[in-house]
Amino acid sequence: MQNGPDDGGPLLELEGVGKSYGPQQILKGIQLRVMSGERVAIMGPSGSGKSTLLSCIAGLETPDQGRISFMGQDLTRLGEARLTELRRGTISSVFQFFHLLPTLRAWENVEFPLLLARMSQAERRERVDHLLEEVGLARRAQAWPSEMSGGEMQRLALARALITNPALVLADEPTGSLDSRNGERVLDMLSQLTRQHRSALLLVTHDSQAAGICSRILHMTDGILSEQQAVE
Ligand SMILES: Nc1ncnc2c1ncn2[C@@H]1O[C@H](COP(=O)(O)OP(=O)(O)OP(=O)(O)O)[C@@H](O)[C@H]1O
Ligand SMILES: [Mg+2]
Numbered sequence: 001m002q003n004g005p006d007d008g009g010p011l012l013e014l015e016g017v018g019k020s021y022g023p024q025q026i027l028k029g030i031q032l033r034v035m036s037g038e039r040v041a042i043m044g045p046s047g048s049g050k051s052t053l054l055s056c057i058a059g060l061e062t063p064d065q066g067r068i069s070f071m072g073q074d075l076t077r078l079g080e081a082r083l084t085e086l087r088r089g090t091i092s093s094v095f096q097f098f099h100l101l102p103t104l105r106a107w108e109n110v111e112f113p114l115l116l117a118r119m120s121q122a123e124r125r126e127r128v129d130h131l132l133e134e135v136g137l138a139r140r141a142q143a144w145p146s147e148m149s150g151g152e153m154q155r156l157a158l159a160r161a162l163i164t165n166p167a168l169v170l171a172d173e174p175t176g177s178l179d180s181r182n183g184e185r186v187l188d189m190l191s192q193l194t195r196q197h198r199s200a201l202l203l204v205t206h207d208s209q210a211a212g213i214c215s216r217i218l219h220m221t222d223g224i225l226s227e228q229q230a231v232e
Contacts, residue, residue: 011071013068037200059087071167093161094169102145103142105144106140154175168201
């Protein structure tokens with residue numbers, strides 16, 4: 001699995017990205033560059049378009065203006081099949097409410113993204129065990145998500161996101177439903193794991209302390225993304 005482009009160009013580049021829902025323009029002329037391994041936070045009020053932006057980057061929504069290139073390829077021009085192929089394993093997401101698969105045990109949730117990669121069962125097991133160990137869940141491998149605490153579920157979701165060595169991790173309020181102690185633990189792990197795996201990180205958060213794990217903070221206001229941090 002490759003981790004980032006090899007030409008030294010940006011990993012992710014958005015140029016003039018716009019997105020409307022009906023008459024309402026949600027994203028307006030978004031410019032953004034993220035380099036391999038770079039960590040960028042996006043802050044901004046509720047409804048300003050942060051999650052919509054991540055959905056466009058993840059390929060879950062299609063922008064109606066502009067260009068998104070990832071690893072040198074224009075995502076907005078790729079067909080569905082090539083898009084899925086490019087994304088698989090190279091962009092991972094972490095959400096506020098975990099999005100774990102309830103019918104799979106903890107270790108199976110982490111293994112799941114690897115089922116699509118050509119990899120032996122032994123290698124999959126080894127990687128899963130290693131990551132569960134790293135997020136402090138080795139002993140919870142057989143648990144069902146419904147038996148886990150919020151903090152455990154989010155650490156599991158982190159392991160699942162990192163298992164493919166993604167070039168880019170998109171995290172949308174990953175500590176939003178955790179108490180401060182668990183939130184801190186998850187943030188520490190997110191920070192450590194993205195560094196270890198050399199993954200770039202785009203972190204949406206309301207919490208300026210959380211944004212502190214990033215080297216750059218951007219601000220979204222009414223669909224406009226700016227480098228300058230607004231005074232809150
Ligand atoms: N699928 C959709 N259809 C119609 N409108 C939508 C859709 N998704 C989002 N919106 C609208 O787009 C705007 C931006 O939503 P978005 O979820 O991106 O905001 P956000 O910045 O992530 O907010 P929050 O901090 O509350 O998560 C909101 O007004 C929302 O109602
Ligand atoms: Mg949101």
